[in-house]
Amino acid sequence: MATISADERGALRDSVRRLLADHSAEADVRRAMETEAGYDAELWRRLAEMGLAGLVIEEDFGGAGAGPLELELVMEEAGAALLCSPLLASGVLAAELLRALGDEEAKTRLLPGIAAGTAIATVALTGDAGTWTPEGVAVTAAGGPGDWRLEGVASYVMHGQNADVLLVLANASDGLGVFEVDPAAAGVAIAALPTFDHTLRLARISFEGAPASKLKAAGPVWDAVQQALNLALVGLSGEQAGGARRVLDFTVDYAKARIQFGRAIGSFQAIKHMASDLLLESESAISAARNAARALAEDAPDAEAAISLAAFACAEAFSLTTATSIQMHGGIAFTWAHPAHLYLRRARADAQLFGPPAYYRERYIQQLGG
Amino acid sequence: MDDAAPLAPASDDQIRDEVAGWLKANWDPSVLTSAQAGRGEAYRAWIAKVVEARWAAPRWPVEWFGRGLSNEQARIVEREFARVGAPGTGQDRTQLYANTLLAKGTEALKAKLIGPILRGEIVMCLLYSEPGAGSDLAGVRTRAELDGDHYVVNGQKVWTSTAATADYGMLIARTNWDVPKHQGLSFFFLPMKQPGVEVRPLRQITDESHFNEVFLTDAIVPAENLLGELGQGWSVLQTALAYERSVMGEGARGPRSGVAEAAGEEPLIALAREAGVLADPMLRQDIARVIAYKKLNALNTARAKADLAQGTSSPVMSLGKLAMSRILHEEARLRTAILGAASLLEGPDHPRAEDANFLTLNAYFTSIGGGTDQIQRNIIGERVLGLPKEPEVDRDVPFREVRGG
Numbered sequence: 001m002a003t004i005s006a007d008e009r010g011a012l013r014d015s016v017r018r019l020l021a022d023h024s025a026e027a028d029v030r031r032a033m034e035t036e037a038g039y040d041a042e043l044w045r046r047l048a049e050m051g052l053a054g055l056v057i058e059e060d061f062g063g064a065g066a067g068p069l070e071l072e073l074v075m076e077e078a079g080a081a082l083l084c085s086p087l088l089a090s091g092v093l094a095a096e097l098l099r100a101l102g103d104e105e106a107k108t109r110l111l112p113g114i115a116a117g118t119a120i121a122t123v124a125l126t127g128d129a130g131t132w133t134p135e136g137v138a139v140t141a142a143g144g145p146g147d148w149r150l151e152g153v154a155s156y157v158m159h160g161q162n163a164d165v166l167l168v169l170a171n172a173s174d175g176l177g178v179f180e181v182d183p184a185a186a187g188v189a190i191a192a193l194p195t196f197d198h199t200l201r202l203a204r205i206s207f208e209g210a211p212a213s214k215l216k217a218a219g220p221v222w223d224a225v226q227q228a229l230n231l232a233l234v235g236l237s238g239e240q241a242g243g244a245r246r247v248l249d250f251t252v253d254y255a256k257a258r259i260q261f262g263r264a265i266g267s268f269q270a271i272k273h274m275a276s277d278l279l280l281e282s283e284s285a286i287s288a289a290r291n292a293a294r295a296l297a298e299d300a301p302d303a304e305a306a307i308s309l310a311a312f313a314c315a316e317a318f319s320l321t322t323a324t325s326i327q328m329h330g331g332i333a334f335t336w337a338h339p340a341h342l343y344l345r346r347a348r349a350d351a352q353l354f355g356p357p358a359y360y361r362e363r364y365i366q367q368l369g370g
Numbered sequence: 371m372d373d374a375a376p377l378a379p380a381s382d383d384q385i386r387d388e389v390a391g392w393l394k395a396n397w398d399p400s401v402l403t404s405a406q407a408g409r410g411e412a413y414r415a416w417i418a419k420v421v422e423a424r425w426a427a428p429r430w431p432v433e434w435f436g437r438g439l440s441n442e443q444a445r446i447v448e449r450e451f452a453r454v455g456a457p458g459t460g461q462d463r464t465q466l467y468a469n470t471l472l473a474k475g476t477e478a479l480k481a482k483l484i485g486p487i488l489r490g491e492i493v494m495c496l497l498y499s500e501p502g503a504g505s506d507l508a509g510v511r512t513r514a515e516l517d518g519d520h521y522v523v524n525g526q527k528v529w530t531s532t533a534a535t536a537d538y539g540m541l542i543a544r545t546n547w548d549v550p551k552h553q554g555l556s557f558f559f560l561p562m563k564q565p566g567v568e569v570r571p572l573r574q575i576t577d578e579s580h581f582n583e584v585f586l587t588d589a590i591v592p593a594e595n596l597l598g599e600l601g602q603g604w605s606v607l608q609t610a611l612a613y614e615r616s617v618m619g620e621g622a623r624g625p626r627s628g629v630a631e632a633a634g635e636e637p638l639i640a641l642a643r644e645a646g647v648l649a650d651p652m653l654r655q656d657i658a659r660v661i662a663y664k665k666l667n668a669l670n671t672a673r674a675k676a677d678l679a680q681g682t683s684s685p686v687m688s689l690g691k692l693a694m695s696r697i698l699h700e701e702a703r704l705r706t707a708i709l710g711a712a713s714l715l716e717g718p719d720h721p722r723a724e725d726a727n728f729l730t731l732n733a734y735f736t737s738i739g740g741g742t743d744q745i746q747r748n749i750i751g752e753r754v755l756g757l758p759k760e761p762e763v764d765r766d767v768p769f770r771e772v773r774g775g
């Protein structure tokens with residue numbers, strides 16, 4: 001991984017923030033969320049040009065060679081701007097899974113397209129149960145080298161309907177494997193799922209004798225999946241922390257401007273105390289997300305626990321902040337035209353995307369030896 | 371009303387027998403199960419029948435569709451209706467428009483509208499909130515000016531639920547700008563179907579459009595549609611708000627999916643069973659907690675009802691809306707936790723998610739609408755507990771000089 005200085009990181013944050021201010025403003029988000037693909041292809045191209053599609057992909061494969069710290073930082077900005085993009089699905093989860101598996105041929109063939117943003121990859125992991133564990137996998141693979149066939153269902157697949165490359169977890173007679181599937185192949189049926197968070201794209205994919213090729217795995221397959229999930233969780237935590245902070249900011253601005261009873265509503269203790277509580281929540285989320293990123297970047301012994309902590313702390317901070325924000329605004333935030341509900345929807349989705357807070361809290365106590 | 375002869379006083383047993391006998395002879399449960407239940411002809415006809423038989427508002431005086439029953443006896447009527455599942459009674463507790471009109475309306479307006487309101491023949495709305503006056507309702511800037519035998523109304527209202535179909539709106543407007551804000555207000559029944567009233571629907575976060583913006587431009591309201599005295603609008607409003615809040619404390623719109631829960635089982639338990647997570651000890655604790663919130667609120671409400679004469683408000687009653695707000699928000703969180711990943715979805719193919727999503731959003735109807743939780747807490751602190759009020763900077767200045775929002 002390339003070493004990136006603090007200055008470079010600051011510059012990265014600034015340029016992402018500028019780009020998103022220009023191209024992922026609220027009106028842009030609303031436009032993108034109404035499209036079938038759910039993201040603006042032109043903005044995605046710009047993000048790719050900046051190196052963000054391949055941010056955490058090694059330079060040898062056309063990526064920027066950055067790590068968890070930079071990812072977390074970029075995702076804070078993405079969360080703040082409610083960015084609609086396949087970054088987490090393709091450039092993070094799928095790319096990191098390929099790296100973790102270590103199938104050199106597949107990396108050479110797939111990563112450059114992913115890094116350039118020209119190919120969208122995604123990971124089909126869980127079935128209808130929606131649990132992000134080996135037990136959640138509901139696809140089976142039969143046959144053998146040169147003639148693998150998949151059966152079963154994968155659901156909650158991020159950007160499944162937009163994907164050029166599907167990496168599918170499936171149980172074969174010799175255990176869990178990751179299979180590459182052409183979304184256009186016979187026996188693959190991809191149905192877009194209607195999502196409560198309109199800025200998100202999920203699909204349910206059924207496989208009926210779908211042809212697949214098995215990716216080589218240098219180590220245990222679930223370890224590789226977990227490695228990819230860990231990085232994705234760091235990204236997601238950043239998104240949640242950044243989202244929470246942005247919501248708090250616009251809510252506090254409103255509390256300073258809105259006059260009732262001849263004074264700004266922020267002068268009422270009820271509002272002031274809610275805002276203070278949310279500051280604690282969102283600052284804690286930022287700390288948790290950055291701590292998880294650091295721990296993962298350093299490959300620290302406590303990295304897994306730091307990621308679990310961030311997973312539930314950030315999910316709950318974002319959920320609480322968005323929910324409280326609507327209350328603090330009053331009637332205006334009950335309208336579709338106000339952005340608060342867009343963040344509420346995103347927060348509620350993010351809190352389930354790779355498993356709910358309760359799951360990560362349990363994982364956390366286990367990682368602490370409990 | 372045509373037949374205003376006083377009814378002979380009856381014992382509790384006589385009342386019980388009479389209402390039970392009447393329900394046996396008249397109640398047809400298919401009114402509720404028919405395709406258009408709640409809105410349709412059969413439902414309307416049933417309510418009209420209840421009104422005609424004087425069961426709709428039995429606490430009310432005989433001149434006004436009632437029987438002059440005591441609170442205890444009226445509760446016997448309500449229990450008999452509840453026993454067979456028949457709607458239509460208890461309007462003397464819950465019908466905020468009719469109660470406000472009965473308490474404060476002119477004879478002419480009462481004669482014209484009380485019957486149709488009880489029978490559900492006319493749709494009403496609340497023209498209170500404005501862009502600059504929500505929690506601070508006494509700060510409204512819509513003006514009403516007397517011109518001969520009517521008032522001319524100009525201004526803008528917002529968040530007006532059901533305005534698009536309403537026949538009348540209960541309007542709070544300023545009639546005097548030279549006195550402090552609470553003293554210059556008056557309360558009217560404004561006819562909605564007139565050229566001076568323009569209703570623009572607003573899209574809600576639930577993706578529905580129940581509430582609206584209402585633009586009033588030289589809208590006309592007959593002088594007889596004034597409730598209470600000129601300049602006494604704030605006190606009329608307090609009567610109306612008390613009814614509204616007590617109703618909001620008793621219930622809220624349920625799931626939107628229309629998918630029935632397993633009969634007889636607590637809906638949250640049924641949902642957890644269906645989702646296969648009923649054995650999860652953490653969820654079990656949460657389910658018990660939320661069901662307990664609901665049960666305790668129902669008990670509180672029942673106690674308040676039993677204690678009190680109609681129209682008065684009790685400490686327990688003012689807690690109801692706040693309690694309901696917590697119930698709805700907590701239930702939404704719990705339903706989401708029970709569903710897990712399935713809560714990511716929406717739409718008709720995912721009715722359980724649809725229910726959780728809708729509740730997540732619509733819970734704000736109760737925690738913001740009708741006065742926010744924060745305002746409700748202030749009211750409880752000040753009026754129930756007698757804690758000192760916060761100083762109000764604009765309370766005693768002529769409204770003209772008050773800073774707008």
Ligand SMILES: Cc1cc2nc3c(=O)[nH]c(=O)nc-3n(C[C@H](O)[C@H](O)[C@H](O)COP(=O)(O)OP(=O)(O)OC[C@H]3O[C@@H](n4cnc5c(N)ncnc54)[C@H](O)[C@@H]3O)c2cc1C
Nearest residue numbers: 268270327328330331498499504505529531739740742744
């Ligand atoms: C679904 C829905 C339906 C509605 N239907 C109607 C209707 O039919 N007719 C109608 O007239 N109105 C209706 N309303 C409006 C509702 O009554 C107002 O939204 C509500 O009273 C709050 O006013 P506001 O929106 O202006 O918020 P604001 O008054 O601006 O309040 C903003 C925030 O400041 C807080 N705040 C304000 N003052 C204080 C204080 N003194 N102390 C502590 N905190 C304070 C509030 O709690 C809130 O958190 C509806 C609202 C909703 C959401």
